[in-house]
Amino acid sequence: MAPFFASLKRTWTDLCDGVKDIFTPGTSSTATADRGVTRNGSANGHCNWQEDRFSSRSDFRISQDQIFDPYNFDTENHTSPLKRPKLNGGFWGEQRSGPLGGAFTRPHEKPTSRKPTFTDYPAMKMADGSRKQNGKQQQQQAFVVSDAARTAAARAREDIHRRPAGPLPPGPRGRSEASRTFHSTSIGMNWDSDMSYNRRLVGLTNDGDSGAYPLTRRNLPSNSTFSSVVGNGVHTRGHSFPDRRNTENYLGGEENIPLSRSSAAPGFVSREPVPRPPVRRSNAPLPVPSFDTFQKQKQPATAVERYDSQKALQRRRRTENPFEAPSSTVHDSWKASPFVAFTATRIPSGVTAEPVDSSYSARLRQNIAGVDRSRVQPNGSVARKPPVRPATPEVITISDSDDEDTAAPVGNQKPHAAVSPTDLRSGRIRQSPVEKTTVIKSGVNGYVSPTGHLEEYQQFKDDPNYVPKERQDDILRRMKDVMKHFQPTDLDYIPLNADEDQEVDKALGPGKPEDVLSDAFKITIRRKDMLTLKGLAWLNDEVANFFLEMIVERSSRIAALPKVYSFNTFFYPQLMNKGFQSLKRWTRKVDIFGFDMIIVPVHMHSHWCLAVISLKEKNIKYYDSLGHDNLQCFALLRGYLEEESKDKKKTDFRLDWEEWNFVSVANEECLPQQRNMCDCGVFMLKFADFISRGKALTFSQDNMPYFRRRIVVEILKQKLIAE
Amino acid sequence: MSDTENDTKADIKPKIGGGDGDNAAIQLKVVSAEGDEVTFKIKMNTTMGKMKKGYADRKGITNMGKFRFQFDGRPVQDAETPASLGMEDGDTIDVFDEQIGG
Numbered sequence: 001m002a003p004f005f006a007s008l009k010r011t012w013t014d015l016c017d018g019v020k021d022i023f024t025p026g027t028s029s030t031a032t033a034d035r036g037v038t039r040n041g042s043a044n045g046h047c048n049w050q051e052d053r054f055s056s057r058s059d060f061r062i063s064q065d066q067i068f069d070p071y072n073f074d075t076e077n078h079t080s081p082l083k084r085p086k087l088n089g090g091f092w093g094e095q096r097s098g099p100l101g102g103a104f105t106r107p108h109e110k111p112t113s114r115k116p117t118f119t120d121y122p123a124m125k126m127a128d129g130s131r132k133q134n135g136k137q138q139q140q141q142a143f144v145v146s147d148a149a150r151t152a153a154a155r156a157r158e159d160i161h162r163r164p165a166g167p168l169p170p171g172p173r174g175r176s177e178a179s180r181t182f183h184s185t186s187i188g189m190n191w192d193s194d195m196s197y198n199r200r201l202v203g204l205t206n207d208g209d210s211g212a213y214p215l216t217r218r219n220l221p222s223n224s225t226f227s228s229v230v231g232n233g234v235h236t237r238g239h240s241f242p243d244r245r246n247t248e249n250y251l252g253g254e255e256n257i258p259l260s261r262s263s264a265a266p267g268f269v270s271r272e273p274v275p276r277p278p279v280r281r282s283n284a285p286l287p288v289p290s291f292d293t294f295q296k297q298k299q300p301a302t303a304v305e306r307y308d309s310q311k312a313l314q315r316r317r318r319t320e321n322p323f324e325a326p327s328s329t330v331h332d333s334w335k336a337s338p339f340v341a342f343t344a345t346r347i348p349s350g351v352t353a354e355p356v357d358s359s360y361s362a363r364l365r366q367n368i369a370g371v372d373r374s375r376v377q378p379n380g381s382v383a384r385k386p387p388v389r390p391a392t393p394e395v396i397t398i399s400d401s402d403d404e405d406t407a408a409p410v411g412n413q414k415p416h417a418a419v420s421p422t423d424l425r426s427g428r429i430r431q432s433p434v435e436k437t438t439v440i441k442s443g444v445n446g447y448v449s450p451t452g453h454l455e456e457y458q459q460f461k462d463d464p465n466y467v468p469k470e471r472q473d474d475i476l477r478r479m480k481d482v483m484k485h486f487q488p489t490d491l492d493y494i495p496l497n498a499d500e501d502q503e504v505d506k507a508l509g510p511g512k513p514e515d516v517l518s519d520a521f522k523i524t525i526r527r528k529d530m531l532t533l534k535g536l537a538w539l540n541d542e543v544a545n546f547f548l549e550m551i552v553e554r555s556s557r558i559a560a561l562p563k564v565y566s567f568n569t570f571f572y573p574q575l576m577n578k579g580f581q582s583l584k585r586w587t588r589k590v591d592i593f594g595f596d597m598i599i600v601p602v603h604m605h606s607h608w609c610l611a612v613i614s615l616k617e618k619n620i621k622y623y624d625s626l627g628h629d630n631l632q633c634f635a636l637l638r639g640y641l642e643e644e645s646k647d648k649k650k651t652d653f654r655l656d657w658e659e660w661n662f663v664s665v666a667n668e669e670c671l672p673q674q675r676n677m678c679d680c681g682v683f684m685l686k687f688a689d690f691i692s693r694g695k696a697l698t699f700s701q702d703n704m705p706y707f708r709r710r711i712v713v714e715i716l717k718q719k720l721i722a723e
Numbered sequence: 724m725s726d727t728e729n730d731t732k733a734d735i736k737p738k739i740g741g742g743d744g745d746n747a748a749i750q751l752k753v754v755s756a757e758g759d760e761v762t763f764k765i766k767m768n769t770t771m772g773k774m775k776k777g778y779a780d781r782k783g784i785t786n787m788g789k790f791r792f793q794f795d796g797r798p799v800q801d802a803e804t805p806a807s808l809g810m811e812d813g814d815t816i817d818v819f820d821e822q823i824g825g
Contacts, residue, residue: 522798528788538825541791545798570793570819577756582817586796608824678825 302670317481491722492695493703496713504712508534520718521549530715532681533708539608539681541569544601547685547711550720551599551692558723562596562616564692569601572611575636580643593649599688602633608684612691613637619661623691625674625683629664638662675701682707689720749805749812753778753792756819765805772801778818793817 467475496504507517513528529542548566555564567586574582592598598613602622610623611633620637622630638657645653665671674683682704690697699707714720746766751774753761761781765774771792779787792799794808794816 522800524800526788532823536825538823541819541822544822568793568796568798569822570791570817571796573756573819573822574817578758583796588795603822603824606824676825680825681823 492690492698493706494721495706496709500713501709503716504709507712507716518546518715518718521546521553523549525715530712533712533715535708536676536678538606538678539685541603543711543715544569544608544681544685546715548599548601548688550714550718551688554720554723555692561693563594564597564599565590565592565595566599566688567601569603572600572602572633572636575640576632580640580647583640584647587644587648591648592644597692599692600633600637601684601688602630604630608681609633610684610687610691611637612688613641618656618659619663621663621665621691623665623671623684623687625666625672625680625687627666627671627673629667634662672697672700674704679704682711685711689722693722749810749814751805751810752813752815753818754815756817767806767810768804770801771799771803771805771808775799775801789821791819791821793819 507527507530511527513526513531515527516524517527517530518525523542523546525542525546529540532538532540532543545568548568552564552566555561571583571586574586593615596614596616598615600611600613602609602611607624607626609625609628609630611630612621612623614621620634622633624630642653645651663669666673672683674680679701686699686703686707687697690699710721746768748764748766751763751765753763753774761778763774763777775787775790775792778792779785779790784790794810794814799808799816
């Protein structure tokens with residue numbers, strides 16, 4: 001094995017020769033074939049970087065971050081300040097062995113002793129200098145590169161050589177498609193189609209990502225897609241790197257290494273699964289909600305209700321603005337977003353259909369020229385519908401700027417003949433004359449105003465908050481739309497006032513655990529019990545029972561509410577462990593069949609759920625904020641009701657079961673779910689709270705911190721806030 | 724019920740309260756969820772807190788907040804007495820462990 005490892009150290013030369021050997025099978029046994037036939041088969045194929053690579057191996061102790069520094073590139077020459085060859089590894093980018101190749105292996109690290117495969121090292125140079133080939137290598141030599149493929153590759157190479165310096169125009173494939181291809185084909189060696197190895201591409205596939213994903217050593221975690229591409233169109237056109245130029249630099253873009261443009265079949269799918277690129281995580285801090293967290297807007301409970309409300313919104317908008325383009329999902333989200341709606345500029349659908357000049361200056365022009373301006377009515381209102389575009393746009397552009405890029409557009413923006421909704425409604429479609437829009441670019445603050453508003457503009461040009469008149473209407477209308485989404489705060493989500501907040505802080509603050517904070521319903525809430533409502537603590541039975549007692553008390557006090565009876569939290573374990581006989585005396589003084597609903601808190605080892613027996617609606621519903629169902633619970637409660645009926649009322653309850661429903665709500669309907677493993681107690685209590693008032697379960701995990709504090713207040717006051 | 728529990732019954736019995744009179748002793752069973760029974764002889768005006776303490780001593784429970792007494796599905800508070808709870812001889816008190824859940 002010693003000769004074997006010795007040969008590993010000289011992998012690079014081995015590789016180069018091995019590649020060459022494949023092309024020249026007849027001469028494969030000679031170690032030093034003529035350099036004229038190179039790995040890429042081109043006349044100038046004697047790549048300097050081969051020698052460079054070999055000679056500069058000792059110089060490799062250089063910061064890889066420095067090499068890959070994306071901000072340190074010579075953008076003129078498209079080269080790294082450091083020599084590109086240092087980036088390239090061996091055949092698989094691993095003249096130093098290792099999964100990421102030599103370029104990414106720290107020099108001081110011991111190379112991993114992975115057994116090389118034939119694909120790694122097509123030919124081994126033995127200690128005596130002879131060539132050792134295994135069977136698979138000989139099989140590989142049996143590949144015959146067709147003349148057609150060679151000529152095609154050569155043509156492609158020449159084509160590439162002729163290409164001007166600078167970014168390539170976008171390829172025939174779309175970016176997304178290219179990204180997909182780049183991914184799915186998983187970048188193996190394409191032995192079949194192009195044997196010329198004229199290009200090796202080593203890099204990351206940052207799929208659909210922006211260029212702000214520098215390829216540094218830090219960004220080469222084990223889960224990133226490290227791809228080696230040899231040969232073909234996979235990487236040549238429309239690759240997943242958004243910036244061609246940088247890609248060139250990152251990925252070994254030596255100009256003397258021709259770039260194949262052959263449209264051969266994609267490379268074979270890698271034998272190893274290619275992991276997805278890492279999810280980009282923004283380093284920005286979490287957005288701070290600018291609205292009061294507790295002022296939760298009311299959400300539809302079920303998916304059906306959500307759908308209905310969305311449809312209703314669309315209907316309403318259709319009614320109000322009959323000439324508005326049919327709303328899309330994007331448009332609706334735009335409407336629903338209170339933050340965007342104020343500032344969003346609505347671009348008529350007709351404009352977006354134009355061939356897009358995506359350059360920055362074009363987009364700038366599009367923005368500043370004011371697409372909405374052209375639809376301003378003489379009376380100041382804005383036409384909602386983008387009308388038919390006239391055949392010959394007449395735009396007079398006056399610009400005081402010499403800059404060609406920022407000059408107002410000639411053909412990009414076309415004014416639209418405005419149609420007033422009132423005209424259309426009355427049946428008279430009046431084509432208003434095409435407005436001659438004059439765009440003036442001001443050097444003062446860059447504001448552009450059409451001639452129609454010159455006086456106004458002159459008046460307010462120094463006011464940074466200047467909003468043109470027709471824009472004011474638009475903004476007001478949008479504000480109205482936005483405000484519709486904010487329900488008036490109801491008692492379910494009413495924020496705690498300052499006094500209550502202070503009480504909560506005091507109750508949850510420091511103090512003796514045995515301090516009695518609240519004592520009612522024969523339940524003593526001490527500080528240690530109250531602290532189970534703090535933060536992410538698990539609720540205990542005292543708090544739960546106290547709260548359920550408050551619900552029962554509220555229901556008994558207020559006639560409008562359903563009559564509610566609640567078992568305590570020990571009922572269900574007792575029923576499960578000991579059966580009905582041990583519970584016979586629990587309802588000695590109460591007739592549970594006289595209530596509308598019976599709340600049964602379900603404690604399962606360390607999880608709070610809720611079962612509600614609705615004697616009025618004849619169903620048993622099971623509410624689990626983790627979404628499980630519990631058939632045993634249904635069976636136990638059925639049995640309990642039967643026994644209880646037999647025991648107390650001497651009637652057979654079993655006759656009624658046909659009308660009853662047993663619903664695991666999380667399966668059947670939209671049930672608020674907890675997103676952690678500590679709020680189930682709060683969910684259980686709020687389920688009971690809302691159900692006992694017949695309210696829809698509109699809360700979510702986001703409300704839990706508020707609910708915890710609110711429950712503290714309610715326990716302290718011994719009275720529920722919402723009645 | 725095991726013999727040892729019968730033997731130690733006398734030790735657990737609270738020794739407070741003087742004459743018999745209206746303060747007659749009753750026997751109460753404390754039954755845990757697992758089915759373990761501990762029998763107490765307790766006078767009618769003895770607070771249940773003392774009985775809880777006796778139960779904790781008997782079971783070796785140091786934290787009094789870790790179990791709950793329930794009588795007919797209603798919590799038993801420390802200050803209550805068998806008389807206030809309307810207990811009779813031979814009644815059963817259920818004892819539950821503290822429930823927490825997340």
